[in-house]
Every structure is written in C-alpha cells, then in structure tokens.
C-alpha cells in the first residue's frame with residue numbers, strides 16, 4: 001500500500017526549527033502547536049494515508065493541550081504502531097523538503113538516521129531530499145516551509 005503526505009508551517013523569527021527530528025541552526029523557525037516538524041508531520045500523514053486512517057489533525061488535534069510542544073516523534077511512533085496493528089510494516093520512505101534557507105545538506109544524514117529509528121527501517125530505505133523554491137512564493141520569501149512524503153507499507 002502506498003501513502004502520501006504533505007505539511008506546511010509558517011516561519012517566524014525566534015522560533016525553533018526542527019526538521020526530521022533534528023534541530024536546525026536557524027534564526028527563523030516554525031510556528032506551531034507541536035514542534036512544527038513538517039517532515040515528520042508529512043511522514044505521519046503518508047503512513048495514515050496508506051492505511052486510509054484519516055490525517056494527523058484527526059489523531060492529534062491542535063486544540064488538545066496534550067500535544068502542545070509535543071515532539072513529533074510521538075506522532076510517528078503512533079502511526080507506525082497503527083500500521084503494525086493493521087498487519088503492515090514500512091517498506092521505504094521518500095521525503096522532499098522545500099525550504100529557502102538554511103542549507104539542509106549538513107543535517108540530511110542525521111534526519112535519515114532519526115527517521116530510520118522511528119520507522120524501524122534501515123537507513124538505506126529512508127530518503128530525505130531538499131530543495132529551495134528559487135526565491136518564489138511563500139517558501140521563497142521565507143514565510144513558510146513545506147514537505148512531501150511518500151511511503152510504502154508492506155504486509156508483515
């Protein structure tokens with residue numbers, strides 16, 4: 001089964017920037033109820049999508065004080081557990097992150113390792129790609145960051 005996920009968050013000065021479970025050195029960060037990790041949020045929605053079990057907002061409403069400042073690893077673990085309950089494991093994960101700055105290259109390997117751990121996948125089945133928006137649109141103006149994720153679920 002295949003799932004896709006997308007997430008977007010606003011960026012603002014003085015907020016922290018956590019992407020793929022890794023804290024990025026940046027003067028601007030995501031505005032969010034949780035830690036605003038668009039990479040992990042897109043991953044959660046991809047897993048939920050493959051299972052046809054709704055979206056992250058249904059499982060973890062941003063109106064619920066329990067999820068305030070929550071590390072998004074909690075949401076990924078929940079989605080992976082749901083997959084297991086349904087009789088599936090992840091086969092691979094492919095992520096595209098779109099961010100104008102800072103450069104993500106120095107953090108990519110760490111993100112892959114973090115995602116591999118959370119999804120119980122070998123690192124060579126976790127792809128993290130990053131691009132800019134060529135200074136166009138809300139990403140180009142550094143007003144926001146977004147991420148896409150596709151994953152495959154295989155029978156256990």
Ligand code: MG
Pocket residue numbers: 007008009036037038041
């Ligand atoms: Mg989100």
